Amino acid sequence: MMKEVIKGRRTVSDRRAQVHLTETIAILFIFFILVGLGISFYGKYKSISFVEQQEELLQARAIRATLKAIFLPELLCSRGSAEPEENCMDVVKAREFSPQLQDKFDDYYFEMFSYANITLQQIYPSPEKIPLYVHVPETYEQRETTFFVMALRDETRGERGVPSYGFGYLQVEVFS
C-alpha cells in the first residue's frame, strides 16, 4: 500500500519533470530560432550595406579618377605661365600621352587611376578616339563609367598657329 503511494507520487513528479523539460527545450528551441533569425537578418543587412558601400567607394573612385584626368598637367591646354584653359585638353599632347608614358602605366599612373580605362573621344571636327590610359582587369565585379565634356585644342590644325578648337568628351571607366 505504502509502495503504491510512493510509486504514484513518483509518477506525478516524473510527469511534472517531463513537462518542465519539454518546456525548457521548447523555450531554448524558440530562443535559438530567434537568435538564428536575428543573425541571418543582420548578416543580410550587413552584406547589402557592404555591397552599397562598395558601390559608393567605386563611385567616389570614379569621380576622383575623372577629376585627376581632367586636370592632368600632361594634357591640359596651357597658356604659358598663366592659368590653363578650363575643361580643355590639348589634342597633340593627348595623342602622345599613352605612347610616351606607357611604361609608367603599371606603377606611377596605376597609383593615380588604378584599374581604369580613360579615353578621349573627339566628336568635332572629326571623330577620333584617343586612348589615354588603359588598365582593365581580366575579371571585375563592378564597373562605373563617367563622361565629361571637354574642349579640344589642336594648334597644328589652325591657320598660322591660331589654335583650332573642337569638342568631345572624356570617358572614364573604373573597375573593381
Place this chain on the structure above:
Amino acid sequence: MANKKGQVEVTINWVYVLVAGGIILLFFIGVIVKQKTASEEGLAIDVVRVMENIFVGAGVSEKTKNFIDTSGISEFTLYFDCLDGVGEYGLQGKSANVQNVIDPLFSSSTIHSPKLITWSVPYLLPFKVIDFLYVTAPNIKYYLYGQDDFIAELEKEGEEFGNIIVLDGQNSYMGIDPQGNDQIRVVDISGTLVKDGFAVPEKLLSLADEKVTALVLQGESALFFQKDAGRWHLLNTLPIPIVSLGGARDAAKLGAVFSTSPDTYQCNMGKAFLRLKNVAKVQLARAERLAEYYDLLNPAGFCTNLISHADKNAKDTLGEMIDLLESCTLVPEECDYQELIPLSQEVERINEELKVNCIALY
C-alpha cells in the same frame, strides 16, 4: 522534507538565473566594447576617405583656398608624413591612413584644429608640373620677418587665412606669444633672428619642442629649425635648395614655409620631380610634332629653327631636362636638381620667342 527540497530548488534557480544573467550581460558588454572599437576605426576610415576626397579636389583646382570645418574630429590629431617618396596622412593613433606617391602635400607634421585651411598652387618649371597642396590651420601661426616680394606676397595671400603675421623687428620677434595657438612657425628671410643655438623667444618655451619651428630662407636655399631645450636647433646639415624659377606664387618656396620637416619637404619635392619627367616627355613629344608641322610649312623657317635646329633649341633642352631627371632617378645621391633651373629658363626663353609668331611650346 518537501519544503527543504523546494528551498534548495529555489536557491539553485536563483543562482542559475544570476550566472546566466551575468554571462548574457558580459556578452553584451563585450559586443558593445567591440562595436565601439569598430565604430571608432570606421570613423577613422571615413575621415581619411573624406580627407582624401577633399585633398584631391583641393589639389587639382589651381590656386584655390578652402576652409574645411573639422570640428567633428577636433579631438583627434591629424598627422602628415612623407618618407622615401611615399606621403601618408591620417588620424594619429588609428590604423586607417592614406598613402600617396603622386601628390605633394606640404604641411606641419601634426595638426590639431577644428578647422583646416588648404591652398593649392601650381608648380611651374617652366610649364605646369603639378599642383602643390598646402595644408595648415588657423591655430598654426606663421611669423614672417624680412622684406622682399615673397614675404609681401605671402602676407597678402595669407590675409584670408588669418594666421600669418609680419614681424616689424627684433623686439616683436622676442615678444611672440603662443596665445593658445597649437604651433608657431617663424619664417626669417634676413637670417638674423634664427640661427643654430640662438635662444627661442621666452614665451614659446611653454610649447612642446616640435610645436615651435622656424625656416630661414637665404637666396635659393632653406634651413629648417626646431626648438630644442629653449634654443633653435638646425635640422638639416646642408642647406636645401629651392628649385624654382622664382616670381609670383613661388610654389617650391611656399612648400618650405608650410613644411616643418626638411625630410618631408624634400620627399614632396621628389614627387614633383618624378612628375616633371613625365610632363617633360609629353612636352618633348609635342615639340617633335610641332617640328614636323613646321617642317612641312617652312623647313628653313624661324619656328623650325627654334624648335629643332638652333644652338639651344626646344627639343634638345627638353631632352637634357629628361636626361637629368633620369640620371637623378638612377643615382639620387649625385643629383643636383638645381641644374633644372637654367634648363627651365632656357625652355621659358624659347617659348617666349616662339609665342611671337609660332605655336608656343606650352
